[in-house]
Amino acid sequence: MADEATTPSPGRAELEALDPRLPLHARLREVLVARIESGEWTPARPLPAETVLTAHYGVALGTMRRVLGELVEQGMLERRHGSGTFVRRAKLDSSLFRFFRYGDSRTDAPASRILTFDQAALPAEAAEALSEPVGSPALHLHRLRLRDDEPVLVEDIWLPLPRFACLAQRHQDELGDLLYPEYERECGVVIASAEEILTVGTASAGDALLLRCRRSDPVVFIERTARTHDGTAVEWRRTAGKAADFRYRVEIR
Amino acid sequence: MADEATTPSPGRAELEALDPRLPLHARLREVLVARIESGEWTPARPLPAETVLTAHYGVALGTMRRVLGELVEQGMLERRHGSGTFVRRAKLDSSLFRFFRYGDSRTDAPASRILTFDQAALPAEAAEALSEPVGSPALHLHRLRLRDDEPVLVEDIWLPLPRFACLAQRHQDELGDLLYPEYERECGVVIASAEEILTVGTASAGDALLLRCRRSDPVVFIERTARTHDGTAVEWRRTAGKAADFRYRVEIR
DNA sequence: AAGTGGTCTAGACCACTCC
DNA sequence: GAGTGGTCTAGACCACTTC
Numbered sequence: 001m002a003d004e005a006t007t008p009s010p011g012r013a014e015l016e017a018l019d020p021r022l023p024l025h026a027r028l029r030e031v032l033v034a035r036i037e038s039g040e041w042t043p044a045r046p047l048p049a050e051t052v053l054t055a056h057y058g059v060a061l062g063t064m065r066r067v068l069g070e071l072v073e074q075g076m077l078e079r080r081h082g083s084g085t086f087v088r089r090a091k092l093d094s095s096l097f098r099f100f101r102y103g104d105s106r107t108d109a110p111a112s113r114i115l116t117f118d119q120a121a122l123p124a125e126a127a128e129a130l131s132e133p134v135g136s137p138a139l140h141l142h143r144l145r146l147r148d149d150e151p152v153l154v155e156d157i158w159l160p161l162p163r164f165a166c167l168a169q170r171h172q173d174e175l176g177d178l179l180y181p182e183y184e185r186e187c188g189v190v191i192a193s194a195e196e197i198l199t200v201g202t203a204s205a206g207d208a209l210l211l212r213c214r215r216s217d218p219v220v221f222i223e224r225t226a227r228t229h230d231g232t233a234v235e236w237r238r239t240a241g242k243a244a245d246f247r248y249r250v251e252i253r
Numbered sequence: 254m255a256d257e258a259t260t261p262s263p264g265r266a267e268l269e270a271l272d273p274r275l276p277l278h279a280r281l282r283e284v285l286v287a288r289i290e291s292g293e294w295t296p297a298r299p300l301p302a303e304t305v306l307t308a309h310y311g312v313a314l315g316t317m318r319r320v321l322g323e324l325v326e327q328g329m330l331e332r333r334h335g336s337g338t339f340v341r342r343a344k345l346d347s348s349l350f351r352f353f354r355y356g357d358s359r360t361d362a363p364a365s366r367i368l369t370f371d372q373a374a375l376p377a378e379a380a381e382a383l384s385e386p387v388g389s390p391a392l393h394l395h396r397l398r399l400r401d402d403e404p405v406l407v408e409d410i411w412l413p414l415p416r417f418a419c420l421a422q423r424h425q426d427e428l429g430d431l432l433y434p435e436y437e438r439e440c441g442v443v444i445a446s447a448e449e450i451l452t453v454g455t456a457s458a459g460d461a462l463l464l465r466c467r468r469s470d471p472v473v474f475i476e477r478t479a480r481t482h483d484g485t486a487v488e489w490r491r492t493a494g495k496a497a498d499f500r501y502r503v504e505i506r
Numbered sequence: 507a508a509g510t511g512g513t514c515t516a517g518a519c520c521a522c523t524c525c
Numbered sequence: 526g527a528g529t530g531g532t533c534t535a536g537a538c539c540a541c542t543t544c
Contacts, residue, residue, distance in 0.1 A: 023513060049529060060515040062315070065531090073326070081530050082523035196503045200453055200471055200496035218453055218471035218496060243453035243471060243496070252447045276532060302510060313534040318512090334511050335542030 009058025028059060029067045036076060036087055037230040046084035047077070076192075087229070089180070089190055099198065099222060101247040102147050110177070116142040117172035119161070126158040129225045129236040137161040139168060144210055152245065154210050157237040163187065192229040196222050200243060207240050218243035262311025281312060282320045289329060289340055290483040299337035300330070340482070342433070342443055352451065352475060354500040355400050363430070369395040370425035372414070379411040382478045382489040390414040392421060397463055405498065407463050410490040416440065436488075445482040449475050453496060460493050471496035
């Protein structure tokens with residue numbers, strides 16, 4: 001009992017141990033981010049309540065709320081009034097369509113058709129993005145994305161193999177339109193963030209055939225590296241779409 | 254004296270007058286945004302101190318700080334520890350270079366060469382973006398932007414005329430590389446935000462000549478509508494650069 | 507030294523969700 | 526009704542900028 005009185009906030013020592021030149025909220029932030037990245041909490045297992053966390057770390061409610069608010073701002077957490085604070089999964093599977101506009105399409109949901117799904121050696125670009133040796137075993141997914149039955153995007157997706165072994169057994173018809181929920185359910189891999197690089201090039205023979213355009217027609221390439229919460233790159237994909245359909249809008253400040 | 258005691262916070266009534274279903278911070282935010290947009294404060298005339306604002310509106314420091322923090326987050330304000338809170342001007346004049354990569358160029362500063370500067374009727378696209386009638390009088394600036402003496406971007410800039418009359422007298426050689434400071438000094442127009450739309454097309458005969466590429470080579474167009482703090486569109490420009498130089502990176506979540 | 511924003515605390519009360 | 530996050534307050538103390 002006396003012991004409990006002297007250690008009312010077991011986590012406080014952890015904060016004190018960090019660089020004391022940093023403000024408390026910054027140290028608290030570091031610690032919470034580490035716990036989030038560790039996978040301790042999932043969309044199904046929410047964080048402890050504010051009051052529990054504040055008691056654990058021995059900080060004021062305002063300080064805790066500030067940090068949680070920043071993590072929400074940054075897209076790492078999601079708070080639901082009355083029900084709890086949750087780690088947030090990125091929902092960006094069909095976000096490629098942010099970059100393209102297709103004339104008044106009635107059906108909103110973009111369909112996808114998997115063309116090939118096999119095991120193959122990592123090509124140089126994918127290997128570099130995934131920090132794996134060139135030629136390592138990986139899964140390779142080649143698929144077409146359609147809008148109103150019109151082929152509009154061609155995708156090549158690379159998944160490093162030790163990690164995605166559990167997907168290797170699946171048949172391509174068993175995979176849904178959205179891959180990230182699949183990764184999570186089948187392999188326990190939660191995609192948390194991604195980086196996309198856009199460039200303009202010309203269609204390869206294969207792309208031209210699939211996109212029904214001429215070879216050498218301009219094409220926009222989107223190379224995406226997707227990462228888990230701890231920053232490990234676990235998926236690399238290159239998507240190609242006709243440059244004529246490309247339209248991207250940016251708001252500045 | 255008794256009067257002062259009954260009205261310790263003259264601005265509080267203004268907050269009470271707004272929709273009471275909105276939380277206090279939201280109402281406070283509205284009022285402050287309106288004052289910022291009115292141009293009451295400038296980069297040279299900072300906002301009153303927190304303590305003055307809180308006393309004026311009769312709110313707690315925490316509430317005021319929350320609102321100011323949000324406006325900083327959003328890029329509307331800038332706080333400098335020890336010196337004050339300022340409205341923020343957008344500094345995006347050379348931000349076009351965000352969209353392009355040019356091989357290891359030593360000189361960082363992009364130069365610009367004005368080709369023509371004259372008065373002309375607004376074309377349809379510019380007119381729509383600026384909410385002006387097609388054919389209204391405007392200033393038209395045609396310029397080239399260079400990197401290491403290489404022409405890399407071609408720009409067409411339209412400025413609606415009643416507002417920018419004070420620029421009409423100037424000779425093109427008097428205009429510097431950065432236009433937005435010019436607008437502010439000469440015409441009192443402060444650019445606060447902008448919207449950019451990217452598309453891919455082919456070079457016109459004129460663009461091809463200036464960019465030293467073939468006609469029909471793919472080109473990236475950036476159409477920018479720039480606005481003042483109150484949201485009025487005051488400048489429209491279209492910039493063209495070779496698609497081969499285009500490279501844009503997006504971080505998601 | 508005076509004035510500014512930055513950090514941190516302590517606690518009251520409200521609104522929403524779930525059982 | 527119990528538990529969650531959301532709002533708002535009041536005030537202490539620190540760090541930076543300016544003169």
